[in-house]
Amino acid sequence: MCKLKNLQKWLVCIFISTLAYLHINTLSAQELTLLFVGDAMQHKSQITNAYRNGIYDYSSYFKYVKDYISEADIAVFNLEVTLGGKPYTGYPAFSAPDEYAVALKNAGFNVFLTSNNHSLDKGKKGLERTIDILDSLQVRHLGTYKNADEKIRNHPMMLTKNDIRIAFLNYTYGTNGIRVTPPNIVNYIDTIQIKNDIKDAKGFLNADLIVACVHWGDEYKLIQNKTQERLANLMVREGVDLIIGSHPHVVQPTQILKKDEEETSSGISQLKTGESEISNVIVYSLGNFISGMSKKDTDGGQMVKIVVAKKDFKTTIKSCAHQWVYVAKQKNADKIDFTLLPVGQFENTK
Secondary structure: OHHHHHHHHHHHHHHHHHHHHHHHHHHOOEEEEEEEEEEEOOOHHHHHHHEEOOEEOOOOOOOOOHHHHHOOOEEEEEEOOEOOOOOOEOOOOOEOOHHHHHHHHHOOOOEEEOOOOOOOOOHHHHHHHHHHHHHHOOOEEEOEEOOHHHHHHHOOEEEEEOOEEEEEEEEEOOOOOOOOOOOOEEOEOOHHHHHHHHHHHHOOOOOOEEEEEEEOOOOOOOOOOHHHHHHHHHHHHHOOOEEEEEOOOOEEEEEEEEOOOOOEOOEOOOOOOOOOOEEEEEEEEEEEEEOOOOOOOOOEEEEEEEEEEEEOOEEEEEEEEEEEEEEEEEEEOOEEEEEEEEHHHHOOOO
């Protein structure tokens, strides 16, 4: 009898605790901030100028944007180099110093995207060594894999923060004509695979939010092409919430879709913010984050900040904002410092 009473008391406590949890959950909302930036590159000019006193020094790169990056719960960028080891090389076959990845982690980035057209610049060794270095830094990464088992475990990639479950997908249009060496895997754009991945994210992984980071489009074009629009339409219809683009090296339009608007026959309509609840955000291209490029419109890009909230088991996109960044190159003794400047902070300085 005593044991039965204790069991009854235990069950009552569990019931009350559950009610209390549900009550609290209905009163408070969890939020998190996602930050996305574009292509992080290492051209020969960057590698040469980073080498100082026997080491590769990237201390000038992120000092003005580090706080902004670190404020985000999840900060994501496209690692458009391999960490293939020495000799370090720039375009057209990138192999960056390991110190570069360390600097990016220390700047506040915690998700590294590795599926892009330079993923195979250093072949099998470069792909696998990049994965090994990122694993040693204990950062999350997705897009390339040593084998099928590794991909099954890690793609879609699931991150949970503040009780919000976010699934990340990452794909590239190609790898500059270089074929992947089995059993290595690069996530290429394949609509059948993308549909299956989205299905897994929604079903098996029970994601509250799905983010697709896609390497696509035409280089140096300020407007997205029809192929980008068709793929974006497909992903939105299948259930992707945020579509984040890279590769063109310049900024392309951002589209914010609302729940009370319908898709037009010509594609996804351009909508103004603030009219109703946001259903989807499509960033066709973030542009460059940091690079040695000097071609028109390539010396910077945008950082896109998206705030997501969850209340009563419903997840919503609360806001989407951007911050322009510019790569300043300043002479320092016999070297050049590459420094990211948030434009809003520095545009009125002389």
